[in-house]
Amino acid sequence: MAVVASCAECPGAVRELGPCLLAEQRVRLSGAVVAHTFRPHESVFHEGTPALAVYCVATGSLKLFRRLSTGQETVTGVRGAGDLVGLRGVLAGEPYARTAQTLETSTLCAIPAETFLHIARENAGLAMRLLARLARESRDMESVLVERGHQHSLQRTAAFLLRRFRGGDGEGAMVDGDVLTMEREAMAQLVGSTVETLSRALHALVRAGAIEVDHRRIRRVNDATLRRLAGER
Amino acid sequence: MAVVASCAECPGAVRELGPCLLAEQRVRLSGAVVAHTFRPHESVFHEGTPALAVYCVATGSLKLFRRLSTGQETVTGVRGAGDLVGLRGVLAGEPYARTAQTLETSTLCAIPAETFLHIARENAGLAMRLLARLARESRDMESVLVERGHQHSLQRTAAFLLRRFRGGDGEGAMVDGDVLTMEREAMAQLVGSTVETLSRALHALVRAGAIEVDHRRIRRVNDATLRRLAGER
């Protein structure tokens, strides 16, 4: 993991903010940003605490979740290198609604809320870009949560695997060619299920010939079958 | 229902766009906007169709939902007078993700996507305001959908009633003092359940002494009990 010298070199800043920033803003941003490396399963911020900063993911990945009164966690999003985290809280001017926790060792840059809002206000291009991004994130999250409510665990598991195998980029891939390696616990949370149910779903997918499972390594065998079981046609 | 002569008098435009608009923009908006009155249960737009306009609700209310492959509808939001509808689709530059359907007779003004985006781009204050609104809507929707996944129908029903009785404003209230009048079908959709299950939940709430039910009129009797059963403490 390389140390990020300035925002000019950070893949995250480049992807989201970079193309829109004026030279002067770029300098200001670099000056205000604080980089920090988190170990796996460390929290970046907790739901309910004031949204003081937007975080820009330089390397690694995190999950965003809510902890319910019953104690269980509901994952509502995953972010990887180049993504912004904590955006909603800062823009809404309200406390974070979710907790952000690293899935692996990750480096993030904290952009103070003040700085972030200032730059966005001065820069129409950036503001429009953020609007588009927020709109897209919102719709994606909605899709996932609606699916959870109405599709069976087998379908959801298949759909999850497809998403992972396809989108090799961001979102903390953990995909190597046709093999996905992942703890059952983490995977169950992302699918929105339990470890036991997930295990049975994977078994069913193996029986159907869609994948092969060897401990925590899952190999993609037959995409067409996977798609069919995921409900795509 | 009064005919809306111009955006200057429209409660919707005033609430969301008004405070930010320059005089020149206000004129331009009034010129581009098309008002139309929809009857109950009419669709304003369908999921999957290109997002050509943002709609501003002048009077009435609508529900936003997705239709699943199985044919059932999942309501993910409700909008009332003063709200904007179709914002996400236009901002994301993608087709609408949901279908918008009136719950009652409603008047909406269609703002062409072009016009809307132009005005937002020229007006930093408006853009920031939209960012805040989108962030808040996104978080609210997330709350509802997460609740649906992890709370029992009784809790959800109680929480729904509380929300309705409290927020007497927007969202197509249908609340008169302590009495809420609503068809079971519509209510079940908003709670994210079925008519039968909802009926049983209401019955349970009656037994608990939280409410009284007389046909489709529901009277609030004991808020504390309602809150307790909703999971608030």
Next chain:
DNA sequence: CGGCCCTTTGATTTGAGTCAATCGTGGTGG
């Protein structure tokens, strides 16, 4: 080699959806 943790498998429970039948109301037409 032994212990521990992750995973799998099995048995049981349960919440809610579905199907089906009844009830009550409100509206309509005779």
Next chain:
DNA sequence: CCACCACGATTGACTCAAATCAAAGGGCCG
């Protein structure tokens, strides 16, 4: 004005997916 009809609401019986509870396998590390 009353009887009847139709539709929404309620209640009951049944089914089912998935959570939960419980126990047994299998690697991996000390």
